[in-house]
Each structure stands twice: as structure tokens, then as C-alpha cells.
Amino acid sequence: MNVTGHTRRPPSIRDVATAAGVSYQTVSRVINGHPSVKQATRERVLAAIDELGFRRNATALALASGRSRAVTVLTANTTHYGYASILQGIEEAARAASYAVGIGVLESADEAAVTAEVRRAADAGGGLIVIAYDPAGVGALAAVPAELPVVGVVETPASPPPGDRPWVWTDDREAAYQATRHLLSLGHATVHYVAIPSSTRRTSARTSGWRQALKEAGAPEPRPVQSSWGPAGGHAAGLRLARDPAVTAILCGNDDLALGVLRALHDAGRSVPGEVSVAGFDDAPHSAYLTPTLTTVRLDFTGLGRSAFALLHGVLEQSAQIAPHPVSVPELVVRESSGPPPD
Amino acid sequence: MNVTGHTRRPPSIRDVATAAGVSYQTVSRVINGHPSVKQATRERVLAAIDELGFRRNATALALASGRSRAVTVLTANTTHYGYASILQGIEEAARAASYAVGIGVLESADEAAVTAEVRRAADAGGGLIVIAYDPAGVGALAAVPAELPVVGVVETPASPPPGDRPWVWTDDREAAYQATRHLLSLGHATVHYVAIPSSTRRTSARTSGWRQALKEAGAPEPRPVQSSWGPAGGHAAGLRLARDPAVTAILCGNDDLALGVLRALHDAGRSVPGEVSVAGFDDAPHSAYLTPTLTTVRLDFTGLGRSAFALLHGVLEQSAQIAPHPVSVPELVVRESSGPPPD
DNA sequence: GGCATGAATGTGACCGGTCACACAAGGCGC
DNA sequence: GCGCCTTGTGTGACCGGTCACATTCATGCC
Incomplete structure (x- = not known):
């Protein structure tokens, strides 16, 4: 002793x-x-x-062997439900493989700041997972030096990360398509869209899925309302839409926006789903308990995180590469907030 | 080149x-x-x-010098708003000090699992921050070997971590006291309490703050309803309380529980705040947009995370120790969900 | 002029592992 | 009985930094 x-x-x-x-x-x-x-x-x-x-001693091991059994996750926000769940999934898989997990928060999308953050992450050694759902993340993914092992978590393979880097994705396009079709099938003439900030200059996957569903149904395509990530942005957008009596169905870029929209409609005295239907995106834990409960599209973020890690793990250990670009399939969850339009 | x-x-x-x-x-x-x-x-x-x-090379630096400029955060959940915000605060402060941040998730409170997780964190080198708001976290804090630099984030100094370790805390007792007094001052005969799982066998700080306010007002003390962390638990508890017509005010251990309670009251046909008042805890971002908006107690989680890091940083660098046990002062936020009782 | 003093720089060992290679002993074939 | 391969084990260098100490040279003082 x-x-x-x-x-x-x-x-x-x-x-x-x-x-x-x-x-x-x-x-x-x-x-x-x-x-x-x-x-x-x-x-x-x-x-x-x-x-x-x-x-x-993990440090000595890393120094001597070059292998560090570590992953750093670069993300814009740890508070947002989707991001946090992805992180949780990564951690879970990493723990099983006895890898250490580091995190780096991209506080601004400013290029210098993003580059600095990427460098910090690179200094930590090991692999990188970049959550590239937003401009900061996309910038970070692009700033990762070519020789570093990295996996991107992206919203769509339509704009894959530069280089032929591995990525995992949620099929946001399909998800938005499903949600829009659902609303249209209830009889709405068209569906308005409140968008989260786009990850690229070009159209986001969610926007294009929504657009496709409208086009297929021959429905008019209203201009999407650009918003932020949180309920405050949704509230502002919702107030704007509430003024237009022609609006009977609103699809929101995520559940937080939907929450703000619901509240705005309430403030404007318009009932949901009686006068207006609302659908969200993500199926955050609170969505099932709102009044009205929220129709949304469930995405398996935790599973996405696990795949991201698995992919990176494959790259780091040069083991048999797993299915190259795992995708998580969205699932429509219909609840109280969507219904037929008023007569 | x-x-x-x-x-x-x-x-x-x-x-x-x-x-x-x-x-x-x-x-x-x-x-x-x-x-x-x-x-x-x-x-x-x-x-x-x-x-x-x-x-x-950070690895070589750590090996040769012994100093690793890294913190590992041990937490039960990254998805919960409070936890995620603390993490965000820690990361922010760590980034400013150019420290790396690692995370370890305590998936179960099982002793063996917790010990294993602590060991993994210790292997990473550097300091530890343990979020000890729940049994898993409390167990982890206790399992940290004495020689390791660690800071605990605890809900109350009434049951400080073992050893004379530094900690930071939110004054949950005071917060619960304030919220309860607010409800009593509106004229409610008493306030019922839906509790989050206790971090220790003994009474939690939130519970005792609530109890004290009741006692001071000479109000009867109903049995607290033990619940879980999420809205589902709140919903179950809410349904139970809704059956009792004498219940006119409910304090919830966090905003997620409050959300479930609100929904349960709605399901039971009891109006808020007309028949029943509800107050939460944490001021999560969605609470301001619920219908009705939620009266709650705001806690500065991000600031708490920053203090936790600052404290650990002081310990690691043996620099002038900062104020030993920083506390974050709670702030009551009154919104629509609380009002006078029915006549 | 001799010598202590301090500024500026270099040398070798070390942190705790891994890697490449050397080496001794035993079993087998011919 | 010799060589050869296999099994089991040890030696020295190395990863990329830091640390303690040695060395060189210019300066100041008596």
C-alpha cells in the first residue's frame, strides 16, 4: 500500500x-x-x-505511436437539441471504442475565428467530426487541412464537403418533402416555409424538399421566410405570416421555430390547427407536450452521431471502410398541430 | 513550399x-x-x-512538462438545457485560456460504470469538472481520486463534495424559496412541488427552499411528487395533481417538468393560470414562448460554467485562488403561468 | 590584470510509452 | 552434429517537447 x-x-x-x-x-x-x-x-x-x-499513460501512447484514440467535435452550439443529440451519439460510440471526445465551439462564422478553432482542434491530435449544418460548420469543414482525418455531418449530399471526404447526413430533403406532402394532403392550398439560416449560399436541402412537394402538387410557391434558429425568430416570422389570412399551413425549419410560430399565431388570435396548421422539424423532446402537440419530422440525431464516429473510426484504424455515407431516414410524426384547412 | x-x-x-x-x-x-x-x-x-x-505539439508538451492544458467535463446528459449551457460556459472560458475541453457522459449511475468513466477522464490528463446535479454526477465526484484536480458543480453547499474540494453552485435553495414565495404572495393557500430526481439520498436544495417558504408562511406542506427530468415525468405528475381540486399552485423542479405539467392540466381541462398556477425552474429558451408563457427562476448556467473553469484553472496553475466558491444568483421571472387562485 | 557576474546559448537526460532489431534457447530436419 | 526456424525476451533509439546544468563571452569591479 x-x-x-x-x-x-x-x-x-x-x-x-x-x-x-x-x-x-x-x-x-x-x-x-x-x-x-x-x-x-x-x-x-x-x-x-x-x-x-x-x-x-494515454499521452505517452499518443506521442510514441502517433495514434491518439481521440476525436474532436466541432460544433456551433451545444445547447440546440439536434446538435446536443449528435454529440451525445458520438460520445456514446466513442466511449464504446474507448476513444476520448473533445469539443470545440464555433462561436462565430468569421473566417479567422473558424480557422483558429480548426487549428486548435487539429492540435488536439486524433480525428475530427464537424457538424456542418450552419455557415460556421461549413466554413470549418472547408478549413480542415487535407491531411487530417475528418468526417462531416451535413444536411445534404447535394453540396458535399470539398475533397472526397466522408460524411454522414440526414435526408433533410426527404424529410421536408414528407412534411409538406402531409400538409398538402390535408387539403391546404399551399404551405408556407419558415427557414433556418442556410448553411450555404445556395438553397438548403429542407427548402428544396419543400419546393419539390409544392411543385409536384401544382401548388403556388410562396417566398420562404428567412429566420434564425430559436423560438424568438419563429415568433417574429409567425407574426408576419399571421397577418396574411391566406396562410393556412406553415412548415418550420425546426421545432424551436415552430414553437415561436405557435405562440405568434396564438398572440394573433389564430387557432391551431383550426385556422392554421403548423409542422416542425427534429422532434425535440418538448414537442410532444406543447399545446397543441406538434406535428414534426423525427430525425435520428443520436444514431447520426454514432455513424459519424463509426465512419471516422474506420478511417483512423484503416479498417474495412463501412458503408461510405450513412444516412438517417426521417420519420413523419403527426400530432395535433396539423389538420384540414378551414372551409 | x-x-x-x-x-x-x-x-x-x-x-x-x-x-x-x-x-x-x-x-x-x-x-x-x-x-x-x-x-x-x-x-x-x-x-x-x-x-x-x-x-x-500539445502531446509532447503534456508528456514532457506534466501540464496538459486540458479539462474533462463529466456530465450525465448533454441534451438537457441546463447541462448543455454549463458545458458551453466551460468551453467558452477554456477557449479563452487555450485549454482543450473533453467530455465524458455518465450514462448510468451504476457505481462500476461511474468509476470507469472517472478513470477514463483521469487518463485524459488535466483537470476535471463534474456536474453533480444528479446521482450519477454525485457518484462521479465522490469517485475522483484525491490527487486529481477537480471542481464540482453542485446544487447546494449544504452537502459539499467530500474532501475540501472546490465547487461552484447555483443557489437552488434561494431560487426555490423565491418561486414559492411568489406563488404564496399571489394568495395561494399552499404550493405543491414536483421534484426532479434527488442528487443525494437526502433532501435536495430545491425541496428545502420550497419547504422553508411554506413554513415561514404557515402554509401546509403537501408531499412533494417525485418525478423524472423530462416532460413525460411532468405530465404523469401533473395528471395526478390535476385530480385534486384543492391544488391551485404547482412548483416544478425544472422547465421541462413544468411543460409536462402544463400539458397535463390542459388534458384535465384545468386552466392555467385561471384555476392553477405553475412555475418552473431554469428559464429554458422555450419557456418564454409556451402558451401560457412560463413563470420560472432564471439561473445563469453559462456563467456557472465559466466560474467552474476559472476555479479549476486557478487550481491547475496554482495562481492566486479566486473567490473560493462562486455562486450564481437566481432571478425570478414572472410570466403568464402564475396568477391569483380562483375565488 | 584577475576574477566574479550575468547574459546568451548549447548539451544531455528525461517524460512514458513504442518500434526495430538483436539475441538466447529449444525443436526439427537431414 | 550442424544449421535453421520459431518462440520468448531484452537493448537501444525514438516520438517532440522540457528541465537542469554546462559553457562561452562580454562586462564591471577592486
Whole structure:
């Protein structure tokens, strides 16, 4: 037992080696499961490891071997439900593979700031996962030096990350398509769209899925209302739409926006779903408990995070590459907030 | 310029040294800002660093010096608003101090699992911040070996972490006290309480603040309803309370519970705040947009995260210890969900 | 002029692992 | 009995930094 009071440094493989009466290399072989170690020796070493409470120093391992068993996740926000869930999924998979997970928050989309953040992440060693649902993330993905192992989490393969980098994606286009079709099938003449900030200059996947559904149904295409990420933005957009009596169905870029829109409609005295139907995006945990409960499209963010890690893991270990670009299939969840239009 | 196509390893201080015509030690001195380097030499070295694109290898630094400039945050959940905000605050402060941030999720409160997670975090090197608002977190904090630098984020100093470890806290007791007093001052005979899972076997700070306010007002003390963290738990608890016509005011352990309670009251046909008043805890972003908007107590989670990091930073760098146990002061936010009781 | 002093720089060991290679002992074929 | 391959183990260098100490040279003081 540790009798001396002062903090001693943790045992190294050389300490274990002396305790077991072998060379440090043999200890290294044992902890790496190398086959050519005599059973008796192996047991002695294991006993010594156990007795001294030896744990392999991750830093030294990383330095000596070059492999660091670490992932850094670059994300614009940890508070948003979707992002947090992806992170949770990554962490879960990483834990199972005994990888360490680091995070870097992209506070601004400013190029210098993004580059700095990417550099910091690169300094941490190991692989990178970039959540590229927004301008900051897209910028970060583009700023990652070519030689770094990275996986992008993107909203659509229509605008894949530069280079032939692996990515995972949610089929946002399909999801928006489904939600829009649902609203149209209830009899609405058209569906208005409150958009989250676009990740690129071009049209987002959600927007284009919505557009396609309208086009197929021959419905007029109103101008999408550009908004922010949070309920405040949804509220502002909702107030605007509420003034137009022709608006009977609104699709929102995410559930937080939908929440703001619901509240705005309430403030404007328009009933949901009696006068106006609302649908969201993500199926955040609170959406099932709002009044009215929110029709939305469920996306498996946690699973997405797990795939992202699995993909990166494959790249890092050069093991058999898994299915190249895993996709998570969206699922429409119909609740109280959508119904037929008023007569 | 890098003419060869194959990936070369990044330049080390020895590469810089040769390029600048000095020894590696001099390079080390320059990057560490050591005073006794001739101005001319320093400039030559800096030029070489710049030209080669040298970046100091964090792994080697950690191994050689023992200091790792890294924090690992142990938390039960990254999805919950409060937890995510604390994490965001920590990351923000860490970034400013150029520390790396790692995360470990405590998926179960099972002792073996928690210990394993703590060990993993310890292996990462650097300091630890444990969010101990729940049994898993409390267990983790207790399982951290004494020699490891750690800061706990706790709900109350009444049950401080074992050992004389630094901690930061939200004054949950005061917050619950304020919210309860607010409801009583509106004229309610008493206030019912829907509790989040307790972090310890003993009474939580929120519970005791609520209790104290009741006692001071001479109001009867109903049995608290034990619930979970999410809206589903709140919904179940709400349905139970809705059956009792004597219930006119409900305080909830967090805003998610409150959301479930609001919905349950709606399902039971009881109006808010007409028949029943509801108050939450945390001021999550959606609370201001619910219908009715939610009266709650705002806690500065981001600031709390920043203080936690600052405290740990002080410990790690042995710099002048900051105020030992920073507290974040709660702020009552009165919205639509609370009002006078029915006559 | 001799010598202590300090500024500027270099040398070797070290952190805790891995990797490439050397080496001894035992089993097998011829 | 010799060589050869396999099994089991040890030695030295290395990863990219830091640290403690040595060295050189110019300066100041008596």
C-alpha cells in the first residue's frame, strides 16, 4: 500500500517491469496482447500491473505511436437539441471504442475565428467530426487541412464537403418533402416555409424538399421566410405570416421555430390547427407536450452521431471502410398541430 | 513550399532550430517567451517558425512538462438545457485560456460504470469538472481520486463534495424559496412541488427552499411528487395533481417538468393560470414562448460554467485562488403561468 | 590584470510509452 | 552434429517537447 503521504507519480511500465522481474518491453507486449509471451510470464506481469494499479499513460501512447484514440467535435452550439443529440451519439460510440471526445465551439462564422478553432482542434491530435449544418460548420469543414482525418455531418449530399471526404447526413430533403406532402394532403392550398439560416449560399436541402412537394402538387410557391434558429425568430416570422389570412399551413425549419410560430399565431388570435396548421422539424423532446402537440419530422440525431464516429473510426484504424455515407431516414410524426384547412 | 506530394510529419522544434541556425533549446526559449534570448536571434527563430508553419505539439508538451492544458467535463446528459449551457460556459472560458475541453457522459449511475468513466477522464490528463446535479454526477465526484484536480458543480453547499474540494453552485435553495414565495404572495393557500430526481439520498436544495417558504408562511406542506427530468415525468405528475381540486399552485423542479405539467392540466381541462398556477425552474429558451408563457427562476448556467473553469484553472496553475466558491444568483421571472387562485 | 557576474546559448537526460532489431534457447530436419 | 526456424525476451533509439546544468563571452569591479 501507499504509505508515504506525498503524491507519487503513477507507476510506469518500467515500474511494473521491475516488480515482475522482466524488461519493460515484455510489459509492453503484455498490455498490447502480443502473442509471443509465455503464459507464466504474462501472468506475473498482469499480477504486477494489478498490484501497482498501473494504467497506460494515454499521452505517452499518443506521442510514441502517433495514434491518439481521440476525436474532436466541432460544433456551433451545444445547447440546440439536434446538435446536443449528435454529440451525445458520438460520445456514446466513442466511449464504446474507448476513444476520448473533445469539443470545440464555433462561436462565430468569421473566417479567422473558424480557422483558429480548426487549428486548435487539429492540435488536439486524433480525428475530427464537424457538424456542418450552419455557415460556421461549413466554413470549418472547408478549413480542415487535407491531411487530417475528418468526417462531416451535413444536411445534404447535394453540396458535399470539398475533397472526397466522408460524411454522414440526414435526408433533410426527404424529410421536408414528407412534411409538406402531409400538409398538402390535408387539403391546404399551399404551405408556407419558415427557414433556418442556410448553411450555404445556395438553397438548403429542407427548402428544396419543400419546393419539390409544392411543385409536384401544382401548388403556388410562396417566398420562404428567412429566420434564425430559436423560438424568438419563429415568433417574429409567425407574426408576419399571421397577418396574411391566406396562410393556412406553415412548415418550420425546426421545432424551436415552430414553437415561436405557435405562440405568434396564438398572440394573433389564430387557432391551431383550426385556422392554421403548423409542422416542425427534429422532434425535440418538448414537442410532444406543447399545446397543441406538434406535428414534426423525427430525425435520428443520436444514431447520426454514432455513424459519424463509426465512419471516422474506420478511417483512423484503416479498417474495412463501412458503408461510405450513412444516412438517417426521417420519420413523419403527426400530432395535433396539423389538420384540414378551414372551409 | 512543400513540393513533395506525400504527407510529411509536421516540423518539430529541431527542424526550426536547423532552419534558424540555433539549437533546439533556443527555439524552446523563444516559444516560451524566455527573456534571455538576443533580439536578433529571437527574430530569426520566429521567422523560421513562421516559414515552416511550426505549431507546438500539445502531446509532447503534456508528456514532457506534466501540464496538459486540458479539462474533462463529466456530465450525465448533454441534451438537457441546463447541462448543455454549463458545458458551453466551460468551453467558452477554456477557449479563452487555450485549454482543450473533453467530455465524458455518465450514462448510468451504476457505481462500476461511474468509476470507469472517472478513470477514463483521469487518463485524459488535466483537470476535471463534474456536474453533480444528479446521482450519477454525485457518484462521479465522490469517485475522483484525491490527487486529481477537480471542481464540482453542485446544487447546494449544504452537502459539499467530500474532501475540501472546490465547487461552484447555483443557489437552488434561494431560487426555490423565491418561486414559492411568489406563488404564496399571489394568495395561494399552499404550493405543491414536483421534484426532479434527488442528487443525494437526502433532501435536495430545491425541496428545502420550497419547504422553508411554506413554513415561514404557515402554509401546509403537501408531499412533494417525485418525478423524472423530462416532460413525460411532468405530465404523469401533473395528471395526478390535476385530480385534486384543492391544488391551485404547482412548483416544478425544472422547465421541462413544468411543460409536462402544463400539458397535463390542459388534458384535465384545468386552466392555467385561471384555476392553477405553475412555475418552473431554469428559464429554458422555450419557456418564454409556451402558451401560457412560463413563470420560472432564471439561473445563469453559462456563467456557472465559466466560474467552474476559472476555479479549476486557478487550481491547475496554482495562481492566486479566486473567490473560493462562486455562486450564481437566481432571478425570478414572472410570466403568464402564475396568477391569483380562483375565488 | 584577475576574477566574479550575468547574459546568451548549447548539451544531455528525461517524460512514458513504442518500434526495430538483436539475441538466447529449444525443436526439427537431414 | 550442424544449421535453421520459431518462440520468448531484452537493448537501444525514438516520438517532440522540457528541465537542469554546462559553457562561452562580454562586462564591471577592486
